Amino acid sequence: MIGITSYGAYIPWNRLQRQSIFQAMGWYSPFTYGIAKGEKAVSNHDEDSLSMAVNAGANCVSGLDRGKIGGLFLASTTLPYDERMNASIAATALDLKSQVSAADITGGLKAGTTAMISALDALQAGRMNQALVLAADSRLGKPGGAYEHMFGDAAAAVLFGTENVIAEFKGSFSLSYDFADQRRASGEKFNRNWEERWIRDAGISKILPEAIMGAATKHGVNPANISKICIALPADMSGMGKKMMLTPEKFQESMVNTVGDCGAALSVLMLAAALEDAKPGDQIVVVGFGSGADVLLFQATEEITKLPARRAVKACLANRKELTSYEKYKVFSGIEDIETGIRGEAPAASALSVLWKDRRAIMAYVGTRCKECKTPQFPPQRICANPACNAKDKMEPYSFADKKGKLFTFTADMLAFTFDPPAIYGLVDMDGGGRLWMDFTDVEVKDMKVNMPVELSFRRKYVDKGRGISGYSWKAVPAGKEAN
């Protein structure tokens, strides 16, 4: 049996009320009042699609043997690199084995479903036994436009495999059309769209039924038996239900008023949300839309009741902080450039040769643990740092990224440059041993408390504009709940 074996999600901590966008820009675009409802998830200053995808992946594979993963498919339209495989960066950050087939799936909003179909094809062909799909997007709408309200940032992940399958893959159906409802030319920062009425009448209302009915016919699915349908569009699609014999409660909520339209990630995020509530036997349909459509059919198995609780949509939605400043959103998202001062302008010390040599330490936060005295240590050592041991070449790799810890001490620095002053950093005593110097993020100084539980989160540490390099590693954040 081939299908889903695990899932996870990642939604940024910051949420921007759409009313705050309207208050700032409504003078220019009063027509956006009608869509200025609810909130959207927005990246922190140290987040992008790649960092979010890695965190979703880490939540997905938590507690599982990563050594069995043979493929990684990363879906997004907003990846940091056009040339330098982003999926390989993600594979390194997740400490997957080097014998992994990694690919970026991009270029359209159905990239999330296309990545899932690609992963399932690889499994069906016997090329691998497990494949991880990551999907993330962080798109920008121009200030004053509707997309600025609609677009949100998020990531989701699904692990496919052949053992302990929680939702069996029943088949897929794909359509490819050059239906250019949304577009962003190479090098452009903001999305553009064609007329909404044309998108609705000529695109959504024709292509979606063709795809869904095509899948149902091809795989002999009675639409009336569908338990949940995840249509990756930022709107209430239940109006389509009558044509397909689907009642409104069978439409998975698209989270438009809590997350926003997270692009290529939306289909995978909605699937993760559906899996959180799925019962054995439930039929789940996932529909990706954009330059055509993909449809995937799954059926939950008894195994879904045995999967340990993991951080997915509900827990991520609960972990939130209101970003009250529209100006902060514009700076964090890179829409607006600010004076960073001499410290912010100082060249970042990018050395890709060092990154290559120390990639497991920098990207995956893998240190060493002494086999003799079991002392974890970071950075990796050949000689045990424990003065009572000092064993030589008795080390084994030891991951810190998947461990939790407690805050030992910290400081808040108003002088060091950060897009969100003050810079907070300190010492973390890791569960199981080891004390790490960490930068902190997703926290305010007033909430920093000695002994508070913390965990690690993959973040963009700097952007070296001079060399075109985004540097990544792990930071500490307050520990969140595994599941809600």
Added chain:
Amino acid sequence: MNGENAAMPYIYIHSDEGSETTSIAGRYVIEKESEIQTEFGAALVAFGFAVVDTSCCGSGGCRFAQVAGIIVERNAGTTEDGKPYSILERVRDESQQRRIRNIIDVSECHCQINFL
């Protein structure tokens, strides 16, 4: 430590092992001094811990190795304030530095090696 000419022997004043030296940005402690035997002589190396925790622009810490030089005369005398000193020659030859690094890499826990 005195002496500017790398080719010339210089006077190395031994550190007080275990005593903390503070500065504006942090502090360090010399934990021990060791002799490392090589084909080109015995090198005197100080091992210690450094912590940067009162800096204006960051923080950090490490165990370091400070290669003072090749011993010409160990415990050659004492300074006016009673501190022992030795006569050393700095290690400037890169192949010799590599050799010493290789020995330290497999014998002592450290994050950085510096040559005086």
